[in-house]
Amino acid sequence: MITVAIADDQQLIRAGFRSLLSAEPDITVVGEAATGTDAVALVTRTAPDVVLMDIRMPDGDGLAATEQIVADPALAGTHVVILTTFELDDYVTRAIRAGASGFLVKDTEPVELIRAIRVVAAGDALLSPSITRRLLERVAGDLQDSVDTAALDVLTEREREVLALVGQGRTNAEIAEELFLSPLTSKTHVSRIMTKLGARDRVQLVIAAYDAGLVKPAHRE
Structure with missing residues (x-):
């Protein structure tokens, strides 16, 4: 069973993700958070396999939350997936540095979202390889060391x-x-x-x- 936490400040988006994922027999949503601080608390408490993390949230954004989660040795098995758009190059660079395991655009097709969660939970491949590659190509010059x-x-x-x-x-x-x-x-x-x-x-x-x-x-x- 793949456990997933959802962090997004828009209730409608959280509800949509929860409804979609809960319909899958091998995926369980362990909780939701609307702020960065609450996201860290939720993940610390539940240690999910995957976190769907929005970037722009109040009270500690998704990038700060990702940094805290990745830095916690007890959460080594948790993979953070950033919800983003192609226009947020600066955020993408920070997300990579923060330790994000992959990226999703919010208008990803439902079947691709589900497939991506399974892939990143298995640790077998980059999440949405073509999307991640295009993002990295944009910010490659800013990634050093x-x-x-x-x-x-x-x-x-x-x-x-x-x-x-x-x-x-x-x-x-x-x-x-x-x-x-x-x-x-x-x-x-x-x-x-x-x-x-x-x-x-x-x-x-x-x-x-x-x-x-x-x-x-x-x-x-």
């Missing part, structure tokens, strides 16, 4: 290939298909890369891939 890229020297050639594909937003299954590996081998490579680079999650691996030049950001218009 997120991961010690000098540590890339310890990666094997195969691990560098895998890291480049992670940087492109590929899932483990897609990496396996691209490199003619088994899904388990692909997942093992990603886990080893995270360990070697001291990365917290796949978002940081994407940043490392950009910083190391394994993936080139798209040219800004």
Whole structure:
């Protein structure tokens, strides 16, 4: 069972998410919060697998709440998903630094929201890879020292290939298909890369891939 906490200052949005998620047999909503402070208290109390976190909330915004949640060792198994729009580049940069595991736009199709929650709860891939990649491309120049890229020297050639594909937003299954590996081998490579680079999650691996030049950001218009 996947446990989810919802943090948003708009009651209608919280109710919509709760109604949608509660209809799924493998997802349980453990609580709602309307402020950043309440979100931290809720997550601390319930330790959910996934937090849907709005950025703009009163009494401590979603970014401050994310920072507190990620910094708590007792919540290491909790993944924060930021609810955002493409226009909030500065917020996205802060969210990445704060430790967010992924991003969703608020008008995401219901089936994609559900799929994304399952994916991020499993820790198997970036949430909505294409969305996250586009966001990272916009802010890549502002992301520095997120991961010690000098540590890339310890990666094997195969691990560098895998890291480049992670940087492109590929899932483990897609990496396996691209490199003619088994899904388990692909997942093992990603886990080893995270360990070697001291990365917290796949978002940081994407940043490392950009910083190391394994993936080139798209040219800004």
